Amino acid sequence: MKPNKAQSAQEKSGAPPLYRLRLFIAGDEPNSAQTKVVLTRLCDKRLRGRCEIQIVDVFEDYQAAIDYGVSVVPALIVESPPPVRTIVGSLSDEDKALAALGLAKEGGHER
Amino acid sequence: MRVNLEKVPTHIRGLDDILEGGLPRGRTTVINGGAGSGKTLLAMEFLYRGALAGEPGIFISFEESTEQLRQNAAALGWDLPALEQENRLFLLDGRIKSDTLISGKFSLKGLLAIAAGKSREMGAKRIVIDALEVALRLFDEPRQVRSEIHLLNDWLQQAGLSVILTVRPPSRGGVSIYEDFFESMGDCVIVMDARVADQISTRRLRVVKYRGSGFGRNEYPYVITNNGIHTAPISTVGLRHKPLGEKITTGIPRLDEVLDGGYRRASCVLFAGMPGTGKTILCSTFVAAACSRGERTLYISFEESEAALVENVLSAGVALRPHIESGHLRLLASFPEAMGAEEHYSRALEAIEELSPAHVVVDAISACERMGGKQAAFEYLMRLLNACKERGITVLLVNQTIRKDDFSEISGIGISSMVDTVVRLTYKEDYGEITRLLHILKSRGSRHSNQKREYVITDDAIQIRDLYFGEGEVLTGAARQVQEAKDLAEAQRLDYDIQTKELELKQLHLIREQMNSGFAARTAIRGGKAFRRRPDDSGGER
Numbered sequence: 001m002k003p004n005k006a007q008s009a010q011e012k013s014g015a016p017p018l019y020r021l022r023l024f025i026a027g028d029e030p031n032s033a034q035t036k037v038v039l040t041r042l043c044d045k046r047l048r049g050r051c052e053i054q055i056v057d058v059f060e061d062y063q064a065a066i067d068y069g070v071s072v073v074p075a076l077i078v079e080s081p082p083p084v085r086t087i088v089g090s091l092s093d094e095d096k097a098l099a100a101l102g103l104a105k106e107g108g109h110e111r
Numbered sequence: 112m113r114v115n116l117e118k119v120p121t122h123i124r125g126l127d128d129i130l131e132g133g134l135p136r137g138r139t140t141v142i143n144g145g146a147g148s149g150k151t152l153l154a155m156e157f158l159y160r161g162a163l164a165g166e167p168g169i170f171i172s173f174e175e176s177t178e179q180l181r182q183n184a185a186a187l188g189w190d191l192p193a194l195e196q197e198n199r200l201f202l203l204d205g206r207i208k209s210d211t212l213i214s215g216k217f218s219l220k221g222l223l224a225i226a227a228g229k230s231r232e233m234g235a236k237r238i239v240i241d242a243l244e245v246a247l248r249l250f251d252e253p254r255q256v257r258s259e260i261h262l263l264n265d266w267l268q269q270a271g272l273s274v275i276l277t278v279r280p281p282s283r284g285g286v287s288i289y290e291d292f293f294e295s296m297g298d299c300v301i302v303m304d305a306r307v308a309d310q311i312s313t314r315r316l317r318v319v320k321y322r323g324s325g326f327g328r329n330e331y332p333y334v335i336t337n338n339g340i341h342t343a344p345i346s347t348v349g350l351r352h353k354p355l356g357e358k359i360t361t362g363i364p365r366l367d368e369v370l371d372g373g374y375r376r377a378s379c380v381l382f383a384g385m386p387g388t389g390k391t392i393l394c395s396t397f398v399a400a401a402c403s404r405g406e407r408t409l410y411i412s413f414e415e416s417e418a419a420l421v422e423n424v425l426s427a428g429v430a431l432r433p434h435i436e437s438g439h440l441r442l443l444a445s446f447p448e449a450m451g452a453e454e455h456y457s458r459a460l461e462a463i464e465e466l467s468p469a470h471v472v473v474d475a476i477s478a479c480e481r482m483g484g485k486q487a488a489f490e491y492l493m494r495l496l497n498a499c500k501e502r503g504i505t506v507l508l509v510n511q512t513i514r515k516d517d518f519s520e521i522s523g524i525g526i527s528s529m530v531d532t533v534v535r536l537t538y539k540e541d542y543g544e545i546t547r548l549l550h551i552l553k554s555r556g557s558r559h560s561n562q563k564r565e566y567v568i569t570d571d572a573i574q575i576r577d578l579y580f581g582e583g584e585v586l587t588g589a590a591r592q593v594q595e596a597k598d599l600a601e602a603q604r605l606d607y608d609i610q611t612k613e614l615e616l617k618q619l620h621l622i623r624e625q626m627n628s629g630f631a632a633r634t635a636i637r638g639g640k641a642f643r644r645r646p647d648d649s650g651g652e653r
Binding site: 024026029031034035058059062063065066069070071072073074075085086087088089090091092093094096097099100 | 203204205206207208210211212213214215216217218219220221222224225227228229246249
């Protein structure tokens with residue numbers, strides 16, 4: 001419960017929490033490339049850079065894919081803040097991506 | 112295309128015979144089967160037996176968790192964790208977690224990366240992709256589905272693994288848009304299904320396609336035994352039968368005379384007769400004689416328990432108990448309806464493999480229909496007979512007939528072509544006295560007397576009396592040859608009779624059904640009046 005309190009405290013203070021993201025891609029195939037672009041933009045614009053992205057290429061590190069149970073790519077695992085969530089796909093549906101990150105959409109009532 | 116198709120044995124009992132050696136090596140086999148058909152099990156057995164035989168394998172599951180797979184395998188005595196530890200088997204849970212969010216396009220490349228990496232690491236030779244259609248459900252567009260299948264197919268082709276891909280057919284007659292893709296992916300396509308007939312479940316397997324190879328084209332029943340799948344191809348019946356052996360005594364010297372020396376070893380002898388004609392006693396006399404010579408016998412009883420059977424034949428002076436105790440005789444007693452025909456068969460086969468008997472008795476084949484219908488009985492007997500004939504085992508079949516002169520009953524449940532000798536037991540009542548008669552209807556590869564012989568069941572074995580002259584006469588030399596030709600003609604006539612009678616019987620059943628339903632309808636309309644009719648009530652009826 002403690003992290004939640006901390007998180008809500010952060011939210012009240014207006015500073016977004018730190019996001020730890022792990023992105024699984026498959027080489028430079030189009031979906032993976034697109035995801036990287038979208039995610040970088042979201043990070044810069046919406047999370048104000050408060051995120052750490054670790055990119056894993058499944059062709060180079062299949063053991064990580066096994067460990068994280070990733071069978072489809074691209075797959076984004078939000079490791080923190082909790083709860084841990086998985087979003088698969090190229091993130092082209094940004095509303096869904098934002099919802100998964102716990103953020104409201106652009107122009108919404110986010111303070 | 113027919114040249115140099117390498118095969119990989121599945122090591123699943125019976126399946127490699129149907130597949131004429133196994134599945135295509137380095138290629139894809141598609142198994143299409145509904146819920147409960149055992150396709151996952153078959154695929155797992157392919158990997159398990161492969162791993163034991165030195166071919167490591169990968170199992171990708173889209174339906175069950177790896178823990179479930181391990182448990183199901185453990186129930187069959189397969190220790191998957193041991194193989195996993197030795198890197199001979201890898202189980203991958205390919206299921207997408209239910210709380211996963213989807214945003215935009217994705218592909219199964221993660222899975223392929225894992226499969227590729229893992230197969231390099233462990234030197235995999237086999238791979239199973241279980242319930243592929245579940246994974247494909249994630250994709251909304253048919254075009255995407257197609258591209259995923261191509262992706263998978265391309266990888267499988269260049270990876271050179273022997274693949275089993277299982278898919279479930281669309282439920283309730285719906286048409287799956289993937290079906291054509293699946294069929295075209297597979298060099299070999301097998302359909303498995305489980306159905307329930309007369310409350311007894313039967314599973315069947317059929318190879319529908321095998322590029323560049325021959326295969327058994329029938330539907331083959333299979334059973335999930337306590338150590339895996341077991342199937343026996345009926346079409347190979349007769350291919351590896353041992354020739355008939357020397358004469359062996361029936362246990363009754365005078366019957367040996369009638370049969371020109373006795374039954375032939377490795378032959379199939381059918382005893383047909385009405386209740387009380389002494390079929391079981393006649394069989395047991397042979398069994399006791401065989402066991403006394405030190406030959407082992409398996410007695411499959413569907414009519415009586417071990418104790419009842421032993422008691423029953425003891426009253427006619429045939430002692431089985433000592434042979435059971437010495438281990439020469441084993442009784443396998445069970446009710447036909449206790450399990451399906453496949454299970455009965457695999458139990459019998461296990462006993463045969465353990466005991467390696469010289470003789471097998473089935474008492475009675477007329478009870479086999481209770482395993483789940485005529486077809487089930489036929490399959491059970493055909494396979495059992497086949498297994499025995501391949502091993503050179505003599506088979507004695509008891510067939511209980513209901514009416515005195517129904518020839519169609521005598522031949523048994525469609526197995527007459529496998530029967531070498533038919534001993535028919537009847538009785539007739541003359542002058543207030545019952546006379547039991549024995550008559551050899553056929554005896555393949557042996558001369559025999561065509562005469563009816565009178566016999567009595569005493570408390571000291573069956574006694575055959577002197578020649579009976581009631582019908583026919585003593586035949587010798589040329590007259591006997593003529594008689595044999597007549598017998599052949601008679602046999603053909605009987606076959607024809609059997610078919611017509613079966614048809615008639617069907618019609619009679621139909622008519623009776625109609626009458627029953629008509630009667631029920633009339634009773635319903637009349638209500639209670641049906642039983643207390645007044646004279647004026649019956650007017651409209653007649």
